[in-house]
Amino acid sequence: MLLTNFISIYLLSVTVAVVFCTVQIRAMNGSRYTLPALLLCFAVCFYILGYVMELSGNSYEELIFWNRLEYIGIPFVSALWLTTGLMYTGCFERRRKLLFVAIFLIPIITLVLRLTNDYHYLYFSSVSYTQALDGLMLVKKPGVWMTVQAIHSGLMILASLALFIYDSVKRAGEQLGSLLLISVSSASAIAGLFLSQKRPMGLPLDYMALCLPLTCMLVIVAILRYDLIETKAIARSRVFDASRDAILLMNRQNRVVDFNRSAKELFSALGISMDNRMLLTHSPEAAAFLAAMKKTEPSVVKLRVHQEDRYFNISSEQIGRRGMPGGWIKNARDVTELYQLNEELKRQAMTDELSALSNRRAFLRLGQERLAQAEGCPGFVYLLMLDLDHFKDVNDCYGHPTGDLVIKQFAGLLKAHFTSPCLIARLGGEEFAIMLAEPDDHQALELATGFLQTAERHVYDFFGDRFQVSVSMGMTRRLPGQSLESLMGRADKALYLSKERGRNRITVL
Structure with missing residues (x-):
């Protein structure tokens, strides 16, 4: 027992x-x-x-x-x-x-x-x-x-x-x-x-x-x-298959050795096929993706997937044994949300919240680019500096909400009158700047004068309170090789002269 x-x-x-x-x-x-x-x-x-x-x-x-x-x-x-x-x-x-x-x-x-x-x-x-x-x-x-x-x-x-x-x-x-x-x-x-x-x-x-x-x-x-x-x-294999990133294992001849489920779905959406372990496509967009996959440095490509624009970050990691390159791990990660968030943050950093125009930071950066692009091109670059007349009185008399309304509507007038490719910005407070390219002084002055009259005629209405706000302007033409800082200083001096001479006018220097 x-x-x-x-x-x-x-x-x-x-x-x-x-x-x-x-x-x-x-x-x-x-x-x-x-x-x-x-x-x-x-x-x-x-x-x-x-x-x-x-x-x-x-x-x-x-x-x-x-x-x-x-x-x-x-x-x-x-x-x-x-x-x-x-x-x-x-x-x-x-x-x-x-x-x-x-x-x-x-x-x-x-x-x-x-x-x-x-x-x-x-x-x-x-x-x-x-x-x-x-x-x-x-x-x-x-x-x-x-x-x-x-x-x-x-x-x-x-x-x-x-x-x-x-x-x-x-x-x-x-x-x-x-x-x-x-x-x-x-x-x-x-x-x-x-x-x-x-x-x-x-x-x-x-x-x-x-x-x-x-x-x-x-x-x-x-x-x-x-x-x-x-x-x-097996755990690594399961992570490979379950990854939301499109992952490919490629040999030194850029032939596909293995790929996961996400890569297969992306290939299908882009119209990419495989022949003798080589990725093929007739779509120009997919061709850009395949070109990025062949590169070793990271890149971001924009693709049209399921009728929607998506952004993919393509990265590469070399694999091998004992220092000998054996191939590459290619990773295509959908970064659309992150990309859009970064773009939105960039937009917010470069945009004035109240007027929805470019802010001072954006104007200084984009203005430098515009001046560099204008070198050697026909025509001239002009800079307008604008200041709303007696804007402090509007805030004091009608309140700051009314002042905000004036800024918004005035920004709308600027965008309607000075169309693309003009660079329009709110530098701060009631001060604005416009950079434009025109063939000669006459056309530039005609455009500026037309806006002066538009601004003078515009009536602001805030809960029954109706009033008008004029604008003073200073304009200057860029000299060859002149810096943005110097150009802004000269336009600002012209603006000061307009205010000194009675406001609601344009002074050209």
Whole structure:
């Protein structure tokens, strides 16, 4: 009885440990070949738990019931182990249906024959019980099909071992530690089969059930210690596939080695196809994308995706071994929202909030660019400085909300009169600046005078309060090589003269 209890505790303890470790591995990994490993664990659980209950049975009927339960798992253990090996080494995909039939047909027949053994005795030729180890134990004489199942299981285990040896040799012995553990675990399983047939010491024990927990623990150690099923590699692969970035692996000849799901979707949206691992397209827009992919320096490209303008940041990272370049990892990240946010921040930094015109910072930067572009071009550059007359009186008399209304409407008058490509800015307060290009002084003055009259006629209305605000202006023409600072100083001096002479006028210097 003591030996029976010890065996039961041993089997249950190892089974709980195997279940815990297997579920943890499945949760960590999630690869396709951890699924048969998880099913293998469940098969072992049915087998072991059924045998534990059989050892503790008090009647022949109980023993038979639990023995039948064991066969939900027994026939499938070696079959699932071989399936794991085939999927791990990539051999299962080649002839999946044929392999599935070859591996699982005999175990399925075994399950059916065991559950119906009382009608044909093909699996067990006879089943009885005896008193042993202070309890009842089944005495099962093997039938024809039990021998077939035993041979099938042995072949499955040997085939699994051969697969792992082959894979280790192919990888130049990178996993010798795991191979040693797998070899010992396979030997343990084969020993269980052998002992179950020979029954040493005359005890009617199921030696396969005793050896199988050790086999499972050795396999789990190989997985956790040596990353047998490449948990890290699979985790990296899952991150690669799940990434929202379009990621491509390209060799030194810019041929595609691999790409993820996001890249495939982007190719489809852009009309990009692949021929002999080369990306091809007839779309000019997609061609710009492919050109950016070939570059090594980062770049941002604008693409039309699903009838919407999107911006992609293209980056490259070189990969290789021992200093030798082996290819490139190309990453295309959709940065549309970030790009639009940056553009909006730039716009806000360069725009006067109240008038929606360019602010002083924008005027100084863009003004420098305009002057540089005008060098050597026909025509002249003119600068107008404007100041609303008696604007302080508007604020004092009608309040600051009314003053804000004047600024907004005056900005609207400027944009309506001085059309593109004129540069219009609010420099601060009631002061404005306009840079324009005209063929001669007469046309520039005519344009400025026309606005002076428009501003003078405009009536501002704020909740029934109607009034007019005139404007003083100073205008100057840029001299060859003159800086923006000097140009603004001269136009500002002209503006000062307009105010000194009575306002509501233009002074040209």
